[in-house]
Each structure stands twice: as structure tokens, then as C-alpha cells.
Amino acid sequence: MTFDYCPRCGEKLVPKQIGDEGDVPFCRKCERPFFPYSSPCVICLCVSENDDVLLIKQSYGIIRFVCVAGYIKAGESAEDAAKREIAEETGLEMTGARFLYSKYYDKHDNLMLAFLCRVKKAELRISSELTEAQWFSPEEAENALFRGAYGIDMLHEWQRLRDRGLLEI
């Protein structure tokens, strides 16, 4: 997303040459550029101590199982956001996280940061935004996710790392 008006003071932005970036929308009043903007999100492949996979169903959007995901709040690290989203949506505690990869989602200008999250199995306390949360074996999880879901790539990446002994969380 690019800005035409200053998101702080509302002034019309003007192009200004900034280093190697070329022309960048600039606010003359605030004396700062506003680079094209994307919202960073975390997407969490939640895995228990014994390698079961936790998937959720949201009460809106696609009525299929998906991974826990959410926006990173201002001032929050990606790991903190993952821990918060998992706690808010399922009531479970994340004990460790490992960054897998990132992907850009054009439709909503989201930078998706994919994490493998180790989560302690306990009683599920699901948020009102969910209709269901359920543990699956990795094979079952692959079938429960819709084709093309980020979760499927994340499952494969997790298994690839685990099989090579590259995973320690």
C-alpha cells in the first residue's frame, strides 16, 4: 500500500528523491518519507511435544482448518505476537518458536512470517473468533488443511528440517 496523504498530519505527500530508493512520498510538514507499507503477520504451525499439530477453525472466512495467525502489533516482536495469538486463540502456552520463512500476501499487503511453534498440550480454551481447535497427526493435518494453504508448506518445511536433524525447539 502506498500513501498519497500523510498518515500523521493529513498533508498531501510529494515525491522526494531518497538515496537509492528513488522518489518516495514525503511529508514536508513532518519532514519524513512514508515508504510503501505492508502489515506484518505471523502464521504459526503449532506442534506439541509429541509432534501433534494444532489447527483451528475460524467463525468467519474459510470454513476449513487453518493455522493460528494474526497481526503483529506495534512495539511487539514476531515471537511475542506468535505467543500472544496462540494464547488468545487457544489458551495454550508457546514454549519455543523457530522462524521458517516469509511470504508476501499481495491481496492484503501482508508480510507473512511463518513460525514453527512448540506448544504445550493442555485444556483448550478457544476464543469467540473460533468454532473449533483440534490436534491432528501431521498426516491428518495435511488432509484437514485446504489445498494451497500456507500450513501445508509449513508442514513440509518442518518435516524437511526435522528429518535432517536441523530442528531444535
Ligand SMILES: [Zn+2]
Ligand atoms: Zn505529515
